[in-house]
Amino acid sequence: MPLEGEYEISPTGWVREQTEKIFETGTTESVDIKGRRVVLLTTRGAKTGKLRKVPLMRVEHGGHYAIVASLGGAPKHPVWYYNVKAEPHVELQDGTETGDFKAREVTGEEKAIWWERAVEAYPDYADYQKKTTREIPVFVLEPL
């Protein structure tokens, strides 16, 4: 069951541009970061209830996805992290396909496996983690 409601996109310039391009073209393959693929996550705002759409790097393995709350190695989590914690039902668009998922934050061995996959998909994640003492969270998305 897709998330219903009014959505807002990020106020951050370059992110807004990429999000708008995805809307215009209908596919996340219209944008990339350093040639690496991007997906579009939709969360429900923990305070406003609005639908929030944020592009993220595409981390996929065996038909399963992970999302990484890196925020470029900033000392704080991105706001969407708290949205997902409050409402784990999220949508993810990969290419032209959008699916419904339940996001589960991973820890320990499972996180280590997915972190490796994330760094393989987007090597800058390793630098981001070196930049901060904050442990960058990873969610695995279980199809609903």
Ligand SMILES: C[C@H](OP(=O)(O)OC[C@@H](O)[C@@H](O)[C@@H](O)Cn1c2nc(=O)[nH]c(=O)c-2cc2ccc(O)cc21)C(=O)N[C@@H](CCC(=O)N[C@@H](CCC(=O)O)C(=O)O)C(=O)O
């Ligand atoms: C700037 C802020 O965004 P954020 O949720 O912190 O997310 C920051 C970034 O993670 C986000 O911009 C990502 O898209 C950046 N980003 C990546 N960010 C990542 O963390 N990981 C990635 O892999 C990643 C890849 C990526 C690829 C392409 C691209 O264009 C951007 C990429 C934002 O949108 N704030 C809104 C509020 C958003 C919101 O969710 N509000 C909540 C309330 C939140 C609260 O205050 O508790 C609500 O509506 O209820 C605002 O200031 O109006």
